[in-house]
Amino acid sequence: MSKSKDIFYQNLAQTTPFALGYEISHAEGSTIYTTDGRSILDFISGIAVSSLGHGHPAIKKAVVDQVEKHMHVMVYGEFIQEAQSRLGEELKHVLPPEIDSYYFVNSGTEAIEGALKLAKRVTGRQQMIAFEKAYHGSTHGALSVSGNKVKQAPFLPLLPNVDRIRLNEIADLNKITTETACVILETIQGDAGVRIPDYDYINALRNRCTEMGALLILDEIQCGIGRTGKFMAFEHFNIIPDIVTMGKALGGGMPIGCFASKKEWMSELSENPMLGHITTFGGHPVVCAAAAAALKVIREENLLPTVQTKADKIASLLVHPFIKEVRYKGLMFAIDLDSEDRVQKVVEDCLANGLLTFWFLSTAYSFRLAPPLNITDEDLEKGCAIILAAIEQSAN
Ligand SMILES: Cc1ncc(COP(=O)(O)O)c(C=O)c1O
The missing domain is CATH 3.40.640.10 (Type I PLP-dependent aspartate aminotransferase-like (Major domain))
Structure with a gap:
């Protein structure tokens, strides 16, 4: 275990027994990089914080x-x-x-x-x-x-x-x-x-x-x-x-x-x-x-007029029988699935495949998306493909 990881678990107060626990090296644009060489596409922006991506x-x-x-x-x-x-x-x-x-x-x-x-x-x-x-x-x-x-x-x-x-x-x-x-x-x-x-x-x-x-x-x-x-x-x-x-x-x-x-x-x-x-x-x-x-x-940069277009694109891509409802205004999304168990699996599988999505505190049958407002169309399509693959995988 790295020294940083050791201190995190032993000395830094925890908010959950299930911390994601990735050790961050750096972050740029819509991507977060870990010390063990992973790159994670960020569809959460630190929960609607890094709206201009990382390191603008x-x-x-x-x-x-x-x-x-x-x-x-x-x-x-x-x-x-x-x-x-x-x-x-x-x-x-x-x-x-x-x-x-x-x-x-x-x-x-x-x-x-x-x-x-x-x-x-x-x-x-x-x-x-x-x-x-x-x-x-x-x-x-x-x-x-x-x-x-x-x-x-x-x-x-x-x-x-x-x-x-x-x-x-x-x-x-x-x-x-x-x-x-x-x-x-x-x-x-x-x-x-x-x-x-x-x-x-x-x-x-x-x-x-x-x-x-x-x-x-x-x-x-x-x-x-x-x-x-x-x-x-x-x-x-x-x-x-x-x-x-x-x-x-x-x-x-x-x-x-x-x-x-x-x-x-x-x-x-x-x-x-x-x-x-x-x-x-x-x-x-x-x-x-x-x-x-x-x-x-x-x-x-006149970013705001592009937000709804990007959002509509996500909504048009995220179609699957297990997706029960997609609620969104701009790039603030809740995706309802047909079971809480599936939400758990999908969020975990997305992360394992390089995409950060996240749970809600109090809405267990849904997961959230809040990508950077300036995310590229290419990253947006890549992220949606990972979500759909995770949903498909959750049937197994
Ligand atoms: C709507 C809303 N209000 C207040 C807060 C609290 O903000 P903070 O976590 O910066 O204290 C949050 C955080 O998620 C929020 O979503």
């Missing part, structure tokens, strides 16, 4: 240039740091003018924590409404508004005053009242197996929140930053949330989270009490430099 030259250059200038100099919110401002400017290009204030944190789950606090602060209310099967992260607040009861159970009590509603059930919207601080929804639910709200439903939700004075938080941590072919998934539905959370692909491969809203509301976190939400590393300059570079690439 513009992102690497931005990181190196920033490291040369400075790394951490002070906690978030005190000094003017050009890398943070550049990221702010990029976000201004792509977010609606109503969302003009961005708070940078270190991860998606932290962005959720900030968003929930902001909603309570702005409304002076306590009730939060979340969706069945939601996934918003693993810290206490984010876990409280997530829907997986098995994952919640050992960590009770979680936040009080969280009520749940079902996606696309108009009748449940009555639960949103003048007592409600916020409703939190992944614009397209990821871990639930890529569940897409009906256009009319999400517009009714938007209207009900406005009528009741409840803030609508849209979690775009997984579905945002171009993953679905629009910069933000809420653009598909012609609505604007009161608060939006981002993460994952925003950092261009570096760790970041962000919650954003209108300046007037965000300012409340700096008063009564002052320093109402603080972070040491949020807005780290190297991370912000990478994020700004990633957004610039998406904008300047």
Whole structure:
């Protein structure tokens, strides 16, 4: 066993007894290379993170240039740091003018924590409404508004005053009242197996929140930053949330989270009490430099119009009697098979044959795909052929 492998298993805390356990040498474009000479085609992008593939030259250059200038100099919110401002400017290009204030944190789950606090602060209310099967992260607040009861159970009590509603059930919207601080929804639910709200439903939700004075938080941590072919998934539905959370692909491969809203509301976190939400590393300059570079690439290379075409191609290739349903919006896919056992076999067989796909946390009869947005057609066809061969093989 290599020293690195030994430390990984003996000293680095594990999240699962079934870690994939490949030792990584390097990664480039849509391919990850292991120290034992394998190359793995990446149809997951670190779970919707590396949307521009691995080692994009513009992102690497931005990181190196920033490291040369400075790394951490002070906690978030005190000094003017050009890398943070550049990221702010990029976000201004792509977010609606109503969302003009961005708070940078270190991860998606932290962005959720900030968003929930902001909603309570702005409304002076306590009730939060979340969706069945939601996934918003693993810290206490984010876990409280997530829907997986098995994952919640050992960590009770979680936040009080969280009520749940079902996606696309108009009748449940009555639960949103003048007592409600916020409703939190992944614009397209990821871990639930890529569940897409009906256009009319999400517009009714938007209207009900406005009528009741409840803030609508849209979690775009997984579905945002171009993953679905629009910069933000809420653009598909012609609505604007009161608060939006981002993460994952925003950092261009570096760790970041962000919650954003209108300046007037965000300012409340700096008063009564002052320093109402603080972070040491949020807005780290190297991370912000990478994020700004990633957004610039998406904008300047005009990547988004190609996303749905690539996605439709995957959907047209993945046809097999064992595939029961393919749900997707842009390059965010759930592939339902006819049994959980087959999903297990297919994901494992794909990996053995050089293609990384992955499971969902809570949707066992499905597996997920989220390839880089700039994947070549050739790689895309190669990956789909490996999936079909694995599905065929699973019959034996
Ligand atoms: C929709 C959604 N929200 C929040 C999170 C949490 O993000 P992080 O893992 O960066 O804390 C995730 C992560 O998978 C996610 O998919």
